[in-house]
Amino acid sequence: MSQATKLYFEDVELGDEIGPAIISVALDQVVDFCSLWGNPAPNRFTDQAEAEKIGLDGPIVPGIMTMALVSRVVTDWAGAGTVADLDLVFRGTVPHNQPLHVGIQVSDTEQDDDGNHVQCDITMTGPVPDRPYVIGTARLNLPSRD
Amino acid sequence: MTYLDLHCHSVASDDSRATVEQYLKFIQVHRKKGYTIDGIVLTEHRKFDFDIDYSQLADQYGVLVLKGAELDTCFGHMLVYNITPAMAKDVDFGDVKMDGRELIKAARHHGGFVVPAHPGRFGIGLVEYMEQGEVFEDVTIVERVNAGSKPEENERAEDLCQRTGYLGTAGSDAHLASHIARAVTEFKADIRTEPELVDALISGEFRPVYIQETAAAPVA
Numbered sequence: 001m002s003q004a005t006k007l008y009f010e011d012v013e014l015g016d017e018i019g020p021a022i023i024s025v026a027l028d029q030v031v032d033f034c035s036l037w038g039n040p041a042p043n044r045f046t047d048q049a050e051a052e053k054i055g056l057d058g059p060i061v062p063g064i065m066t067m068a069l070v071s072r073v074v075t076d077w078a079g080a081g082t083v084a085d086l087d088l089v090f091r092g093t094v095p096h097n098q099p100l101h102v103g104i105q106v107s108d109t110e111q112d113d114d115g116n117h118v119q120c121d122i123t124m125t126g127p128v129p130d131r132p133y134v135i136g137t138a139r140l141n142l143p144s145r146d
Numbered sequence: 147m148t149y150l151d152l153h154c155h156s157v158a159s160d161d162s163r164a165t166v167e168q169y170l171k172f173i174q175v176h177r178k179k180g181y182t183i184d185g186i187v188l189t190e191h192r193k194f195d196f197d198i199d200y201s202q203l204a205d206q207y208g209v210l211v212l213k214g215a216e217l218d219t220c221f222g223h224m225l226v227y228n229i230t231p232a233m234a235k236d237v238d239f240g241d242v243k244m245d246g247r248e249l250i251k252a253a254r255h256h257g258g259f260v261v262p263a264h265p266g267r268f269g270i271g272l273v274e275y276m277e278q279g280e281v282f283e284d285v286t287i288v289e290r291v292n293a294g295s296k297p298e299e300n301e302r303a304e305d306l307c308q309r310t311g312y313l314g315t316a317g318s319d320a321h322l323a324s325h326i327a328r329a330v331t332e333f334k335a336d337i338r339t340e341p342e343l344v345d346a347l348i349s350g351e352f353r354p355v356y357i358q359e360t361a362a363a364p365v366a
Contacts (some may be wrong), residue, residue, distance in 0.1 A: 015175035015324070061238050089161050089321070107323035120170070121322040130296050135322055137163045 006079035009116035009142040014109055018120075020101035021073045025061045025097055033065045059093040066134060070122055073102045074138045078118075088122065088136035099127045107137070116142045148346075149360050150329045151186040151224055153216070153263060153317025158198075159191040159290035161321055166200055168205035168323035176327055182360040183327045185210025187227065188345070189263075189317075192217060192239050194229045212340050215239060216263055217261040218358060219246030221275045221282070223263040225289065225317075227347070228340040230256050250284045259344045261315055264292040266302030266329075273302050287347060290314025291354040294321075315347075316354030328354050 031041045044051045044059060051059045061069075071086055078115065094100065108119035117139060124134040154160035154169065166188065173183045186209065188200075193215060200211040216226045220243050226233075233256035237249060250260040254298060265272035265288045272288060290303045291314065307314045316329035334351040337343050 014171060015178075087163060089163070105324040106163070107172060119323075121163075121324040123322070131294060135163070137322065 005111070007077065007082070007142055009109070009111070009118065009144045012109060012118050012142065013107055014106055016106040018065065018077050018104040018106075019073070020103040020125075022075070023069055023073070023100050023102060024098065025065070025069070025094075026094055027059070030061060030065065030096065033062065034070075037062070037064070050103065056093060059096055061096060063088075063090055063094075066090075066094050066124070068137075069100075070102055070124065070134070070138075072124070074104060074120065074140070076105070077104065078140050082140045082142055083138055084117075084141045085139040086136070087124075087138075088134050090134055091131060092133040094133045095126075100133070101125050101127060102137075111144075116144050118142055148210075148333045148335060149182050149184045149330045149355075150210070150333065150337065150343070151183065151318050152214075152227075152261070153189050153242070153292065154186050154313050154320040154326055155190055156188055157214070158188075158193065158195065159321070161191070163233055163321060163356075164323040164326070166211065167203055167207075169320070169326045170203055170209045170211070171324045172326050173209050174207065176357060180361045181327070181357050183209070183330060183357070184339070185212060185319075186326065187212040187214050189214045189216040191215075192242070194234060194323060196231065196234070197291055210338065212343060214340070217244065217249060218242035219244050219249055220272050221262070221280065222265070222272050224249055225259070225261045225263050226258055228253075228258040228344045230258065232256050240260075247282065247284065250282075254284070257341065257344065259287075259347050261347070262288045263307055263317075264289055264295050264299065264303070264319065266299040266304075267269060267295055268299060271299070271302070273306055276306075279356045285312065287313045288314060289317060291316035291329045291356065292319050293317070293325065293356070294319035296362050313350055313352070314354045316350065316356075318320075327357055328350035329354065331355070332360070 204211040335346040
């Protein structure tokens with residue numbers, strides 16, 4: 001069964017900016033995620049006291065949940081199944097219940113025998129322009145119109 | 147006039163995700179918008195590679211690529227320019243607790259130059275150490291604009307320059323291709339080599355600018 005594609009390689013240009021997509025993570029979402037992940041609450045991701053025990057100001061969004069959220073932002077734009085690699089660097093903790101701005105910028109495009117590759121730079125910041133919580137790259141494989 | 151990004155990291159630094167070629171490609175995006183970027187200085191964390199040669203890439207994209215380093219010291223991060231084999235013998239680049247004052251002296255002794263990076267950054271910038279009473283007689287230039295810093299951290303750096311008379315440079319501190327050259331240093335001199343960069347810093351004829359301020363400059 002073939003899947004509808006939202007984006008073609010020819011649609012993308014070096015320097016294109018997408019977003020920012022604004023997302024927010026509520027406590028109950030983190031609790032659900034931790035439960036599915038096998039790290040049930042209470043823990044540093046869900047509980048104020050547990051977070052403070054390890055020196056955090058409050059509970060934080062788990063790194064792999066952040067990766068999942070970023071991946072969804074990318075696939076919402078590029079289409080399901082396009083992300084070949086997602087490589088994020090955490091420069092700060094990601095807070096609950098805050099607007100998280102996820103920006104995407106096309107930083108490289110390349111065609112070779114293996115396909116049509118697009119690299120996107122990813123940043124996740126708070127609402128005020130600031131040092132990002134997360135930076136990284138996503139490598140996409142896109143179909144060509146040809 | 148030369149516009150150089152004096153602070154950026156390629157994948158040779160463990161926390162960067164941009165190759166040198168991706169930086170040079172992205173500079174073409176900036177140029178298409180009318181911005182003037184003449185070159186970059188790679189300042190990898192805690193290392194310097196004498197053997198790696200970017201001249202072919204530099205020629206291909208028409209962007210000057212110079213090499214320096216960003217070293218960790220007991221007084222915060224410091225950008226080092228015109229690194230020579232003799233300097234690398236005297237300085238242990240991997241020593242994250244090295245004495246920043248000694249680094250400044252060693253660099254000068256070997257014809258290099260040290261600029262404290264992001265001095266206004268909370269917790270790790272030079273301002274923090276000065277507030278603790280530390281004195282840095284050999285510092286004359288600091289990185290006044292770091293495009294990776296918070297606005298209030300750059301304001302602290304600007305305050306520092308106004309208070310002390312330090313001159314200020316600018317750099318993107320890019321770790322991603324799209325962040326390259328967001329801030330650059332405008333030099334009066336024509337710079338093509340690391341020793342010429344040091345001469346231009348010593349001359350004091352430069353200023354920090356954001357990329358938007360380069361738009362009206364004549365394109366080389």
